[in-house]
Amino acid sequence: MPLLGLGVYQNYSAKASVLEALAAGYRHVDSAQAYRNEADVGAAVAESGLSREQVFITSKIISRDHGYEKTLAAVEKSLGKIGGGYIDLFLIHNPHAGAALRLATYRALLDLRAAGKLRDVGVSNYGVKHLEEIRAAGLEPPAVNQIELHPLCQQKPIVAYCQKNAIVVQAYTPLIRGNFDEPAFQDIARKHGRDVAQILIRWSLQKGFVPLPKSATPSRIYSNAQVYDFALDEDDMKRLDALDRGAAGSVTWNPVDVD
Known part of the structure; x- marks a missing residue:
């Protein structure tokens, strides 16, 4: 899995953005059934000149479609839209459906992987209790x-659990939806001659996460990928690490505590 991905949330005409990203060197696109752009992602890959195997595509199943049989049917729809015969990573989008349906959905995804339709299986917006639910059911941990x-x-308890159990942590909303007013962001950006978005993406990479910055603007898509020719030093990382506000710092739905 490439360590930097393009997020396409709320990009309802994502084909142009994905083509731009692929031309800029991205090889990882994060979509979802709820984003209503899986077909755009598939079309962009097909027109890019790249082979299907060169692009890592993620999609997700939302809670209204949870359950074993509903998941099988929903994934088939995604396969038809994306094309190529398989999807690299399929996630349970959120934990809202409750324990029984979450586990049934997870089992369906594992069976789809065994059938070769998915390369790997994971979850999204899962707190420690949801991850422990999978372990308690005797199922393998999500990828x-x-x-x-x-x-x-920074969701430190969840990150620590994932790292202990070899679960890759992907970071959505790594750019805080453009909330760049924090003085530390501006100071560190000036220090390195970079923009704040690049600083935030670099922080995520150096923490060992897989950031998924979203943009539909060609110049931003390109600049967000220019993060491999500099590094944040120890003082930078400590200053950014100290900014954690816990749940109060969230800018999205972040449903990691639902039952």
Whole structure:
């Protein structure tokens, strides 16, 4: 899985953005059934000149479609929209459906992986109790947990659990939806001659996360990928780490505590 992905949330005409990102060197696109742009993602990959195997595509199943049979049917729809015969990573989008349906959905995704339709299976917006629910059921841990993650909302207990159990942590909303007013962001950006978005993405990479910055603007898509020719030093990382506000720092729905 490439360590930097393009997020396409609320991008209802995502084809142009995905083509731009692929031309800029991205090889990872994060979509979902709820985003209503899986077909755009598939079309962009098909027109990009890249082979299907060169692009890592994620999609997700929302809680209204949870349950074993409903999941099988929903994934088939996603396969038809994305094309290529398989999806690299499929996530349970959120934990709202309750324990029984969450586990039934997870079992369906594992069976789809066994059938070769999915390459790997994971979850999103899962707290520790949801992850423990999978372990208690005797099922293998998810490959990925995708959560809101940035310096203001670091979700440290979930991250620690994932790291202990070899679960990759993907960071959505790594750019805090453009809330760049924190003085530390501005100071560190000036220090390195970079923009704040690049600082936030670099922080995420250096923490060992997989950031998924979203943009539909070609210049931003390109600049968000220019993060491999500099590094934040220890003082930078400590200053950013100290900004954690816990749940108060969240800028999204962040449903990690639902039952």
